[in-house]
Amino acid sequence: xxxxxxxxxxxxxxxxxxxxxxxxxxxxxxxxxxxxxxxxxxxxxxxxxxxxxxxxxxxxxxxxxxxxxxxxxxxxxxxxxxxxxxxxxxxxxxxxxxxxxxxxxxxxxxxxxxxxxxxxxxxxxxxxxxxxxxxxxxxxxxxxxxxxxxxxxxxxxxxxxxxxxxxxxxxxxxxxxxxxxxxxxxxxxxxxxxxxxxxxx
Numbered sequence: 293x294x295x296x297x298x299x300x301x302x303x304x305x306x307x308x309x310x311x312x313x314x315x316x317x318x319x320x321x322x323x324x325x326x327x328x329x330x331x332x333x334x335x336x337x338x339x340x341x342x343x344x345x346x347x348x349x350x351x352x353x354x355x356x357x358x359x360x361x362x363x364x365x366x367x368x369x370x371x372x373x374x375x376x377x378x379x380x381x382x383x384x385x386x387x388x389x390x391x392x393x394x395x396x397x398x399x400x401x402x403x404x405x406x407x408x409x410x411x412x413x414x415x416x417x418x419x420x421x422x423x424x425x426x427x428x429x430x431x432x433x434x435x436x437x438x439x440x441x442x443x444x445x446x447x448x449x450x451x452x453x454x455x456x457x458x459x460x461x462x463x464x465x466x467x468x469x470x471x472x473x474x475x476x477x478x479x480x481x482x483x484x485x486x487x488x489x490x491x492x493x
Contacts, residue, residue: 294377294459302375303382310367310383314390314407317397318359319344326352340402342437345490360402361410363387368414381463384411388467392474403474405441408467412448416460422451435489438478445471 298306319339323331328347331339335346341360345353364387371383391407393399409427413420423444430440445468452460472479481487 293462294381296378297376298379303379306371306375306379306383307386310371310386311390312395313367314363314387315394315396315401316363316390317394317401318363319356319402320397322352322356322359323347328352338402339397341406342490357406360391360406361413363391364407364409364411365414368411372414377459380415381460384415385463385467387411388470392470403441404467404471405445408445408471411467412460412464415463416452416455416457418455419448419452419457419460419464422455423448426451431490436482436487437490438475438487439482441471442475442479 296303317339319341320331322344323329323334326349328334328344328349331343331347335343341353341357344356347353364384367383367387368380372380388404388407388411390401392401392404394401405427409420409424411420412423426447427440427444430443431437434440445464448464448468449461452458452464478487
């Protein structure tokens with residue numbers, strides 16, 4: 293954890309603003325913009341990029357991925373630039389939680405993988421890059437998005453340690469545990485050999 297140097301009122305404001313930014317449901321926005329219907333009634337019902345991809349629209353899925361990742365990254369960079377590293381970590385966590393529990397959707401959001409990766413890239417580019425590489429390699433081998441997310445999340449604390457970023461280990465452990473909890477149904481399907489592959493409608 294970084295040293296706490298920002299005042300509590302500013303940290304509280306950072307958390308609120310980060311959460312509100314993270315709450316923007318870009319998957320729903322892209323689905324509607326591209327005329328794909330209500331994403332919550334398609335595929336898994338999830339609002340993330342993987343479910344957008346199930347509609348067959350790769351551009352909409354790519355834009356959702358970039359925008360969802362950007363929520364975490366922008367929250368971190370703004371907090372770091374305006375305040376300090378403690379606020380940056382808090383902003384990233386808040387944006388991540390905003391994606392999972394968005395105010396505008398009755399606190400029923402996505403699984404947070406893209407926002408997790410965007411947050412890590414902004415907090416420490418080498419650690420974020422390692423997590424993205426873990427996702428990509430696992431996806432290339434397995435063609436299963438959830439497995440790729442789980443591998444990237446679970447190994448991110450190890451990546452932080454190996455890359456000399458011990459101040460990120462607590463954050464990555466907490467976020468990894470949340471991602472594991474959000475993927476409970478996926479884990480059951482993985483164990484049963486029933487998890488759908490990337491691109492399957």
